[in-house]
Amino acid sequence: VFKELSRRWKPSLYQGFKKSSKHEALSDIYESIEELKYYREHFLKLS
Template identity: 65%
Template sequence: DVSTLKELCKRWKPEIANGFKKHQKHTALADIIESVEELRYYREHFIKV
């Protein structure tokens, strides 16, 4: 879940927590794509897998 990773990042690595900027298009497909991009950001910068 994206919000779980976002909250963990805010607490454990606050310096990178605001690195992902949302585009806020608010269509179903855009929201899904944005969530995948956000997960990718947290994987690369927070989890480092």
């Protein structure tokens, strides 16, 4: 959801996070967590 909203509302933010595309289960999980942290910090700006 956050990824799609940032793609539509703030394209520069959407382009700021790049995945490595290893397609291994554990690394995909860690990468998704990092992606959520990125959107939380830059898109949601929760304190």
